[in-house]
Amino acid sequence: xxxxxxxxxxxxxxxxxxxxxxxxxxxxxxxxxxxxxxxxxxxxxxxxxxxxxxxxxxxxxxxxxxxxxxxxxxxxxxxxxxxxxxxxxxxxxxxxxxxxxxxxxxxxxxxxxxxxxxxxxxxxxxxxxxxxxxxxxxxxxxxxxxxxxxxxxxxxxxxxxxxxxxxxxxxxxxxxxxxxxxxxxxxxxxxxxxxxxxxxxxxxxxxxxxxxxxxxxxxxxxxxxxxxx
Amino acid sequence: xxxxxxxxxxxxxxxxxxxxxxxxxxxxxxxxxxxxxxxxxxxxxxxxxxxxxxxxxxxxxxxxxxxxxxxxxxxxxxxxxxxxxxxxxxxxxxxxxxxxxxxxxxxxxxxxxxxxxxxxxxxxxxxxxxxxxxxxxxxxxxxxxxxxxxxxxxxxxxxxxxxxxxxxxxxxxxxxxxxxxxxxxxxxxxxxxxxxxxxxxxxxxxxxxxxxxxxxxxxxxxxxxxxxxxxxxxxxxxxxxxxxxxxxxxxxx
Numbered sequence: 001x002x003x004x005x006x007x008x009x010x011x012x013x014x015x016x017x018x019x020x021x022x023x024x025x026x027x028x029x030x031x032x033x034x035x036x037x038x039x040x041x042x043x044x045x046x047x048x049x050x051x052x053x054x055x056x057x058x059x060x061x062x063x064x065x066x067x068x069x070x071x072x073x074x075x076x077x078x079x080x081x082x083x084x085x086x087x088x089x090x091x092x093x094x095x096x097x098x099x100x101x102x103x104x105x106x107x108x109x110x111x112x113x114x115x116x117x118x119x120x121x122x123x124x125x126x127x128x129x130x131x132x133x134x135x136x137x138x139x140x141x142x143x144x145x146x147x148x149x150x151x152x153x154x155x156x157x158x159x160x161x162x163x164x165x166x167x168x169x170x171x172x173x174x175x176x177x178x179x180x181x182x183x184x185x186x187x188x189x190x191x192x193x194x195x196x197x198x199x200x201x202x203x204x205x206x207x208x209x210x211x212x213x214x215x216x217x218x219x220x221x222x223x224x225x226x227x228x229x
Numbered sequence: 230x231x232x233x234x235x236x237x238x239x240x241x242x243x244x245x246x247x248x249x250x251x252x253x254x255x256x257x258x259x260x261x262x263x264x265x266x267x268x269x270x271x272x273x274x275x276x277x278x279x280x281x282x283x284x285x286x287x288x289x290x291x292x293x294x295x296x297x298x299x300x301x302x303x304x305x306x307x308x309x310x311x312x313x314x315x316x317x318x319x320x321x322x323x324x325x326x327x328x329x330x331x332x333x334x335x336x337x338x339x340x341x342x343x344x345x346x347x348x349x350x351x352x353x354x355x356x357x358x359x360x361x362x363x364x365x366x367x368x369x370x371x372x373x374x375x376x377x378x379x380x381x382x383x384x385x386x387x388x389x390x391x392x393x394x395x396x397x398x399x400x401x402x403x404x405x406x407x408x409x410x411x412x413x414x415x416x417x418x419x420x421x422x423x424x425x426x427x428x429x430x431x432x433x434x435x436x437x438x439x440x441x442x443x444x445x446x447x448x449x450x451x452x453x454x455x456x457x458x459x460x461x462x463x464x465x466x467x468x469x470x471x472x473x474x475x476x477x478x479x480x481x482x
Contacts, residue, residue, distance in 0.1 A: 075309070092318070
């Protein structure tokens with residue numbers, strides 16, 4: 001049984017009277033790519049923000065056994081900074097400038113690291129965000145909708161980068177609502193609907209459980225069920 | 230400490246690349262130009278008019294640029310999710326202190342550039358007094374307090390405009406509260422005198438940093454007055470920053 005580097009137990013979070021997370025529990029194992037699937041406003045971002053200590057929660061437990069790096073949704077860094085400058089300035093003390101350069105190279109930004117961020121495409125900004133998340137030398141990467149708003153090529157580059165990082169032993173926890181991306185890249189997935197975790201497991205398990213021929217069908221069946229009162 | 234300096238350095242670089250920074254330098258240059266024209270038509274001591282109006286213009290443009298930059302950068306970090314990036318890797322008090330020191334440095338650079346432009350104009354008119362350096366330093370002290378208020382409001386007010394207006398209100402209130410207290414003392418009821426006395430103590434006494442007129446006449450403040458003013462500005466800013474830190478720790482961003 002692989003070691004769980006992220007453990008969430010019965011996490012409950014409300015904004016005023018609105019309950020956004022309702023007793024959510026997940027384990028994320030070392031070295032895996034875990035995808036959190038859910039419709040808009042299902043609670044994906046809230047779960048990630050609670051995990052990172054950016055939000056306080058009412059009840060439940062969260063334990064992280066390794067350092068995290070984070071890419072927020074719709075990440076828009078300072079336009080008047082150069083790509084490399086952002087990494088150099090944000091890096092932690094155990095990360096050298098050479099290491100930052102190698103992170104930029106891995107993110108496919110070696111040739112554009114001296115350019116201003118305002119000249120970057122959306123896909124380049126997302127990859128820069130992932131490189132930035134790696135600049136604390138984390139074992140766990142938390143990526144909130146890393147492919148949102150990207151064209152197919154941009155999506156492929158980000159997903160390829162995630163595979164490379166998995167190969168380096170990183171644990172990746174990302175959220176998405178683009179189902180086509182999930183099948184090819186993630187080891188396990190969780191489906192969250194209206195603040196409840198309605199499925200946890202591998203894609204094949206989900207397809208088998210729902211008797212569905214595609215992930216899209218299985219997702220609609222799973223998330224749709226929880227919509228019914 | 231390294232983290233605080235990193236955040237301060239990022240804020241400083243960001244500030245120097247802001248359009249508003251250069252816009253304010255242009256604004257101050259226009260004020261200097263107007264000042265020059267006023268100096269030409271002024272009756273009496275033209276040098277005194279140049280020094281007095283120039284210092285007032287420098288203070289006005291410095292207040293506008295630094296308060297705006299402080300609030301705008303905070304608001305933009307919220308909108309662009311950079312705040313999440315900061316808070317996921319730095320402690321909250323590190324972020325606040327770093328941001329404060331960064332804008333503090335931007336303010337210092339702005340005042341330095343302003344002082345050079347202003348001094349050149351005065352040298353040209355043979356109207357430069359070294360006491361003006363003290364005048365600019367006291368503007369800086371005033372801004373230190375004001376920046377702490379801007380940061381304080383930014384931690385819990387999501388509307389940038391409201392936070393800006395409140396900070397400017399503190400600036401105006403702090404600048405006129407001594408005069409207002411004098412008027413109340415002469416004409417107010419005992420109850421209003423009682424309340425206003427505490428109100429005066431609570432608000433920053435920015436009038437204590439108001440030495441523009443004195444330095445325009447070439448009178449520099451005594452060292453003891455400078456020392457007390459520095460201690461007051463740092464202590465007051467420290468107090469406001471501590472409250473801002475408490476709020477920032479509690480409030481979800």
